[in-house]
Amino acid sequence: MKVPFLDLRIIDENERRELLGAIAEVFDHGRFILGPEVARLEQRIARLTHTRHAVGVNSGTDALILSLRALGIGPGDEVITTPLSFIATANAIALNGAHPVFADILDDMTLDPQSIEPLITDKTRALLPVHWAGRVCRMEEILPIARKHNLVVVEDCSQAFGAHRHGQPAGSFGACGCFSMNTMKCLASIGEAGMVVTDREDWREKLEALRYNGLINREKCHYVSHNGRLDTIQAAVIDKRLNGYEHLLAQRRDHARYYLETLQSVATIPKEDAGCRDIYYTFTLQVEHRDALKEWLEQRGIECRIQHFPLMPDQPAYRDNTRNNTRRAHELIRRMLCIPASEKVTVEQREYVAAQILKFYNSGS
Ligand SMILES: Cc1ncc(COP(=O)(O)O)c(C=O)c1O
Known part of the structure; x- marks a missing residue:
């Protein structure tokens, strides 16, 4: 018997029909970037993660890069994270000019809260716990450390959409929660996709500018950034898959x-x-x-x-x-x-x- 680790083909007839139908709707209206399906998905994701706002971006990597950037993490800053993650976690820190510092993990493979404090210096600005393999970190221990040392918390929820800790969803603990919805994830697009959730209106506004070259409208660029918008077709597919x-x-x-x-x-x-x-x-x-x-x-x-x-x-x-x-x-x-x-x-x-x-x-x- 053959047992593949992952089989990403879409061979179920019903699923295929549903997804092709959702894509055809995008063909009909023609708004291929940030179309109405993106806004609809953002609203659903915010509701499901018990947060006020969601901002669709083109990958989990961008969700992390742009969240750290929105929170002002930059050159000279240190961000404490886990050593066990996809490399995008560390890259997102380093691409903002900051320095990743690696704490330890518990036997359940999530970030060990007790290993964080000895690594805090006057350069530490943020904690970046990763809800590894879909298990939410011990946020009830991590958040008090962040408060005590005045650090922001960005959650890497790339592997954890729908996970919760004592009823509180992944993504709702920190300043920003970052999701990957690439094609391998449990909630998956048919390519690259990501999402940031946050409660703060000003951070939502900044993230929306950061996801498109730092523009606050068609003309004015307030921040240095790149293009990390979410494709409408990906949002339409994720929105459909959310139903099941x-x-x-x-x-x-x-x-x-x-x-x-x-x-x-x-x-x-x-x-x-x-x-x-x-x-x-x-x-x-x-x-x-x-x-x-x-x-x-x-x-x-x-x-x-x-x-x-x-x-x-x-x-x-x-x-x-x-x-x-x-x-x-x-x-x-x-x-x-x-x-x-x-x-x-x-x-x-x-x-x-x-x-x-x-x-x-x-x-x-
Ligand atoms: C823990 C973690 N962080 C970040 C990412 C990056 O997400 P993406 O591949 O959507 O850029 C992934 C995805 O593979 C991940 O598993």
């Missing part, structure tokens, strides 16, 4: 529940905290003999990933970064393995994946 999003999350959470029950004797798997909702952008095991297991599974047609290796401070672009505190992250990255768990994975496939993992450990391979 709870169902999609239920399928992912069902796979997660199954794997948790079946694999807990051979793997460490962080459980969802009570009263919280993880959305399982990836399903990650922590295991002994990780590399041998990966090879064993791949020989049996099961595609696995190690997300995100290498850790950001170990990337060549950031290797000269001297201030970080990432001991636990370095231990965990050697044990992590993401197995297929998307909504496209069938019950037969997940049973096959689990059976092969158990066989690997029980046969002493």
